[in-house]
Structure formats: C-alpha cells, structure tokens
Amino acid sequence: MTIRRPRDLEAERAALRAAAERLLAGTPLRSTSGKLTAFELLRESGLRRDVAYGDHKDLVEEFQARAKAQHCTPAATQELADQKAELNKKLADATEALAKERAVTAALRRIIAELDLELDQAREELGQSGNVTRLPAPRRRPARR
Structure with missing residues (x-):
C-alpha cells in the first residue's frame, strides 16, 4: 500500500x-x-x-x-530571438563560404592529379629518348673548420 x-x-x-x-x-x-x-x-x-x-x-x-x-514578447525572449537570427545568418554565411572553399579544393585536387600524370608522362618520355644525358648531381664540399 x-x-x-x-x-x-x-x-x-x-x-x-x-x-x-x-x-x-x-x-x-x-x-x-x-x-x-x-x-x-x-x-x-x-x-x-x-x-x-x-x-x-x-x-x-x-x-x-x-x-x-x-x-x-518579453524583452529577454526578444533578445534571444534576435541572437538566434544573427547566429542563423552567420551560420548561413559560413556554410556558403565552406561550399565555395570545397569547390575550390576539388578543382585544385583535379589540377594536381592532372599535373602529376603529365609529370609522370614527361619523365617516361625523357627516359625513353636517348638524346638526353643526365648530369651527375653536384658534389658537396666538406665544410671548413
């Protein structure tokens, strides 16, 4: 009970x-x-x-x-509503900026991949042609004391 x-x-x-x-x-x-x-x-x-x-x-x-x-609306509630609207605008701006940066980053990644392929092709062509002789790397002199 x-x-x-x-x-x-x-x-x-x-x-x-x-x-x-x-x-x-x-x-x-x-x-x-x-x-x-x-x-x-x-x-x-x-x-x-x-x-x-x-x-x-x-x-x-x-x-x-x-x-x-x-x-x-009470003043405190109105202040909160104003802050929320301001933060929503900042969030929208940040989201838009992030989308733009992601687009730029994606384009740069494509360019890097393309340039990497071109560099590999150029090295391969350079290795196949017998006309170019590679020079030895310069020797370093010992440091004086």
Whole structure:
C-alpha cells in the first residue's frame, strides 16, 4: 500500500504565481522558449496539468489574460530571438563560404592529379629518348673548420 502525502495547495499556488511572474518578466528558469503560453507556465512551475487545471485554473486563466494584455514578447525572449537570427545568418554565411572553399579544393585536387600524370608522362618520355644525358648531381664540399 502506498502512502500519499497531502498536497500543499498554497505551495502549488505560489509556484504557479512565481512561474507566471518569471515568464512575464522574461526570465524563465525551466522554460526553454519563454513563450507566454499555458504549456510553458506548467513547465515553468513544475506542476502537472491535472493539478493546475483542477485546483488552480483561476491562476492559469489569470496568466493567460495578463499575457494577452501584454501584446508583446518579453524583452529577454526578444533578445534571444534576435541572437538566434544573427547566429542563423552567420551560420548561413559560413556554410556558403565552406561550399565555395570545397569547390575550390576539388578543382585544385583535379589540377594536381592532372599535373602529376603529365609529370609522370614527361619523365617516361625523357627516359625513353636517348638524346638526353643526365648530369651527375653536384658534389658537396666538406665544410671548413
């Protein structure tokens, strides 16, 4: 048999109020998006849906009304959205630059392979023709002391 501990309704209400204030101020602790929705309120408060809507529906509705009256995104959330847009642009620029560099690298690899083949052919032709005599490598003099 499991023992149920009694729920503290005042603590639950305090958690909902604190979560609502944090979301409206734009400083969420648990919410990843910071959106002013009932789902994010529940996530921020840490309460289950059935608890919030069963015993504290008035607080959820109050939060929804305050969020609707605000008519804007909290400043902290807007800053995060701006940073995300800036980082997405940087990522797109870096991706484009990387694609260009990969194209250049591929072209250079083809050129190197072609030049290597030409060098091998030139060495082979040079070895087959008897007209060219190779000179010995120059001798190095010992260093003076």
